[in-house]
Amino acid sequence: MVTRRHFVSSAGLAMLGTTFAPRIAFAAAPTDKRFVFIIQRGAADGLGTLVPYGDPAYAAARGSLADGQHQKLDGMFGLHPMLSTSAAMYRSGEALFAHAVASPYRDRSHFDGQNVLETGGAQAYAVKDGWLNRLLTVLPQSDTRAIAIAATVPMALRGPVEVESYAPSALPDATDDLLARVTQLYQGDAQLHGLWEQAMATRTLTGDLSADDGRNAAATGALAARLLALADGARIAMIETGGWDTHSGQQGRLAAQLRGLDAMVAAIKAGMGQAWKDTMILVATEFGRTVAVNGTGGTDHGTASAAMLFGGAVKGGRVLADWPGLAPANLYEGRDLKPTTSLDGFIAGAAAAHFGIDPARTIAALFPKAGAIRPVEGLT
DSSP, X not given: OOOOOEEOOOSOOOXXXXXXXXXXXXXXXXXXXXXXXXXXXXXXXXXXXXXXXXXXXXXXXXXXXXXXXXXXXXXXXXXXXXXXXXXXXXXXXXXXEEEEEEOSXXXXXXXXXXXXXXXXXXSTTSOSXXXXXXXXXXXXXXXXXXXXXXXXXXXXXXXXXXXXXXXXXTSSOHHXXXXXXXXXXXXXXXXXXXXXXXXXXXXXXXXXSOGGGGHHHHHHHHHHHHHHHSTTSOSEEEEEEOOOOOSBSHHHHHHHHHHHHHHHHHHHHHHHGGGGGGEEEEEEESOOBBXXXXXXXXXXXXXXXXXXXXXXXXXXXXXXXXXXOOSGGGSBTTTBOOOOEEHHHHHHHHHHHHHXXXXXXXXXXXXXXXXXXXXXXXXX
């Protein structure tokens, strides 16, 4: 039996990705530190990304998804083979992974789960601004200029600090313009408006990182780095990635997604140059996926997943996990990886350490509904 204990590993790297039409949001703050939040929309499978191959129950629990292909990090965890650059960063101490993490959300709606993740609330739609925007309000700053390179500003960046929107032609194309016009057309139609909004939300959710063999993802990472590396440029960025909802054919789809994520992170590091030492990248998803494979070779909506940190100042080469185990008796509601670490606490700890802010003040500002949750310490 695998008991709940704290695993710290030292050899692998994490993931990041590309999307068919990635949307990036940037916010400026007067500091040499840079912070990038990459959201994995669609519920990324943490068990397929950061493989707990050392758990005695793993092979039986995952069935056909337990193919033995991973880059060994330690005696417990391995990294997906498509995360080769991430593994190299892990070995050089520039990547840290956390497993069995989750936000306070415990249902399985993508849109509600993403809202909780982005607003930092305890339940969906209870908080009206985003934790990333609130982070700007606690940083020492003389300039609150912010920009979203996207059709709309993501929820995590909405709030008291104004964020403008800009969509260069290299990202949305004429098709997006047409869809925007149709949206306006249906705006006042009582019958079609709701159906169209749902269709557009689903389209956003299913946009993936695997497009063009990861080249779109790498280009997005390079663009982010160019904007962040400027002396007077952005200091906080958000990149949206989709395509993580692997209900069927997960092995091939997840591999393509992770290849894109890996290319994106690599491009950010390469583009930051000397500023990489002052850069932190956080990767997180709204919730995880079921432990067991379904009848179509995929997984369904779950609970806990994995989160990642990359950067020159990250205290990497470790996997942090209060591992609950995959035996049937240890699963959440008999089907999911049980959450044992607060994603809110992980994010607050990362932001506090990176920017040198008091951890208690950070979690109070970013996650005001967190209650007794404490920031995870020692991440940088």
